[in-house]
Amino acid sequence: MPYEIEKPEEQWRAELDPDEYRVLREAGTEAAFTGEYNDTKTTGVYNCRGCGAELFRSDTKFESHCGWPSFYDPADTDAVELLEDRSMGTVRTEVRCARCGSHLGHVFEGEGYATPTDQRYCINSISVRLAPADS
Template sequence: MAYEIEKPDEQWRAELSPAEYTVLRQAGTEPAFVGEYTDTRTAGTYACRACGAELFRSDTKFESHCGWPSFYDPKDSDAVELVEDRTHGMVRTEVRCSRCGSHLGHVFEGEGYPTPTDQRYCINSISLTLDPDRA
């Protein structure tokens, strides 16, 4: 797929820390319960750390106790791209930034969380930046 923002691998490596590169560009996963935004309750907008595209609003973030930030809906239906992921002997749905193609995490359905969409966008903190709302 062609993305609005495309860069050579060397440029991504230069712009991102090694940990950010592993998650965002190589579909890695940060360890559970260590991410910057796992327990954050700050009101604001979460954006892609790689390109700055707005992805999620804090009012769709919820406590799932899974070890990563969880959201029940993207900020805009076109903000993320969903891709079948058959790695690690599982079938999951990968969540990518639709602007630059960076890996964000996975989305799960039917887990019984009391959210309006019955979805849990399980997103790596390291793939996000938070822009707090101005009071």
């Protein structure tokens, strides 16, 4: 799928550090409970680390105790792209930035969390940057 932001891989490698590149461009995963936003309660907007697109807002972040930041809804349904992922021997739904195609994490449904959507967007901290709200 063509994205609004398209860059050659050499440019992505130059702009991202090796860990960011592995997750955003190669669909890697950061280790559970290690990401900088796993436990944060800061109010603000989570933007794509690859292109700056607004992806999630802190008012949809919730405690899932899964080891990664969890959100029950993206900032806008058009902000993310959902793709079938069969890479781990099971069917999951991958979440990508709809603007640049960067891998963000996965979304799960029907887990019983008390959220308005019954969804858990399990997002790698390294895939996003938190822009704190003005105090």
